[in-house]
Amino acid sequence: MTRIAVLGGGVMGEALIVGLQHQMTPSPIIVVAEKRT
Incomplete structure (x- = not known):
């Protein structure tokens, strides 16, 4: 769940990932988050 933390989302990050x-x-946001990790 590092991706949520990378997104700086917390609840918002979870909402983004859950929505995707x-x-x-395909979720480019998660891909970008993985690269930034």
């Missing part, structure tokens, strides 16, 4: 997962589409 619900859409079941």
Whole structure:
């Protein structure tokens, strides 16, 4: 769950990731977050 922390989101980060997962589409935000880790 480092990606949520990288997104600096906390609750907002979770909402973004959960929303992306619900859409079941490629998530560039998570990819960028992984690269920034």
